[in-house]
Amino acid sequence: MTGALPVVSPEGMPRRPLWAGRTTALLGILLVAANLRTGVASLSPIISRVDVDIALPPALVGLLGMLPPLCFAVFGIVTPLIAKRFGLERTIVVALVLLVAGLTGRSLAPEAVTLVAASVLVFAAVGVGNVLLPPLVKKYFADRVGLVTTLYVSIMSVSTFLPPLVAVPVADAAGWRTSLGEWAVVAVIAAVPWVALVVRSRAAQAGGELDDEEPRAGQVRLALRSPIAWSLAVVFSVTSFNVYVMFAWLPSILSSVAGVGDAEAGVLLSLYAAMGLPAALLVPLLAARHGKVRLLVAVSVASFLVGYGGLLVAPAFATWLWVAFAGTGPLLFPLALVLINLRTRTHDGTIALSGVVQSVGYLIAAVGPILIGVLHEATGGWTWPIAVLAATAVPAAVFGFRAARPGYLEDGYPADSRV
Incomplete structure (x- = not known):
């Protein structure tokens, strides 16, 4: 009696259970996705409240509106070089650390220059995350590209319309600084699984579990x-x-x-x-x-x-x-x-x-x-x-x-x- 043939995914890879040996990576991917739009979508709904404490000329508001795609473009092209040098996991950890710093810096900004500089940091970190999510899916879930892409793009969609819904109520209740800074907590949480993967990456590489290609x-x-x-x-x-x-x-x-x-x-x-x-x-x-x-x-x-x-x-x-x-x-x-x-x-x-x-x-x-x-x-x-x-x-x-x-x-x- 012959054994059962292995289940093959539509991507042509032997299909493994979604959670088998890669739960941490899945959580990490989904948590990164949850951070890729919050820094962008949480500022514009309360920009008028920020303007009360920090003078924001119209030209500066326009600059803040242009910064996200510009930073995404610039850091999109340099990210492959950084990731090649330091690896996917270490690069995403650094990006999340920068995201936490940028979100915190925006909430504490005493004047417009600091606000803009912190925003650049936020959008640069998001630009790195934008580029790294597809290869992270490829690395850990080559057998389930469609499913995992669906999961993380869905979370990105939610993280696009959720911040505007809560930004104004939180700003009314606790101030605009709290409304902007609260998203740093989400970024800290997202870093946890990737730090864990970096810590154990040497053992994984030595065992040939993940990095099976040069x-x-x-x-x-x-x-x-x-x-x-x-x-x-x-x-x-x-x-x-x-x-x-x-x-x-x-x-x-x-x-x-x-x-x-x-x-x-x-x-x-x-x-x-x-x-x-x-x-x-x-x-x-x-x-x-x-x-x-x-x-x-x-x-x-x-x-x-x-x-x-x-x-x-x-x-x-x-x-x-x-x-x-x-x-x-x-x-x-x-x-x-x-x-x-x-x-x-x-x-x-x-x-x-x-x-x-x-x-x-x-x-x-x-x-x-x-x-x-x-x-x-x-x-x-x-x-x-x-x-x-x-x-x-x-x-x-x-x-x-x-x-x-x-x-x-x-x-x-x-x-x-x-x-």
Whole structure:
């Protein structure tokens, strides 16, 4: 009688129980994900309260709004080099320590310069975490990329809309400094499992449990020359561009073209953000387990076109529906994150691909709100800005279908692959 065949994951790896020997890593990944948006989302809702104690000129407020994607871009490209030198676990521990320092520094800032410097520290640490989560998933959960990506992107979605909900009540009850500083506690908790993994890493490496491959040199250079990397970079850029623009301008757009009030515009912005949660739950699993990358790209493109088209043609009719469609378009974000793992063979390659893709994407996202604002001023309305947002569906389609082609960063695309 023959033994049972091992269960193989859709990623082609022998499937292990999710918790078997890697509970600490799973907790660490999820806790890091819980910290990747709190530092960004907790400041803007109470910026007026901060301004009472610390003078914040409008230009400085604008700078604070631009800092997150800029820091994400800069530290996205240097993170692979740092991680190659010090290792994934040590690098994430240092990032979390810097995050704690930055969050604490913001809450204690006596003046604007310290507030900005501490914010740079926060966003730099988050930029490192953004890049390292996909390779950490690849390293510890190569057999369950879809599931673990779903879990951590879902937590990121929650950590995006939770801070604005609690920031103002906490600031009212205990002051803005407490409202900003409380998130440092979450960062301290996130560091605990990674410190434990660093402490035992030498024994794990000696036993060959985790690091069964040697890092290969030139991975970042390889990614910069790779059509896979640039296809994913465009996909990530489109979703980041749209999200940052809509968070900056959607209430103004809706007030102008649909005649909604401030309260309703705020609710519709929340609806836009909430559409990221079902995408986070479904997209990685559909891509990793069922290979539905082309279908997901098509849904995203159609959602962008329907959402923005509705705002152009009939903005006052079923406005919530157009906003929901527009909010569905950025499902490209979790899709790009899971493809970073699915298009690499090694976690070393994943680090490089993640760094290049996210650096390019966040750099383009940083100029999005400014570009759309300038276009609005130049044209005196929102028709052309919305049309430009709708037009981003074109590169999303072209490069999204290209990213759907099978292949690996380390190999390049097979010569016979087709869209």
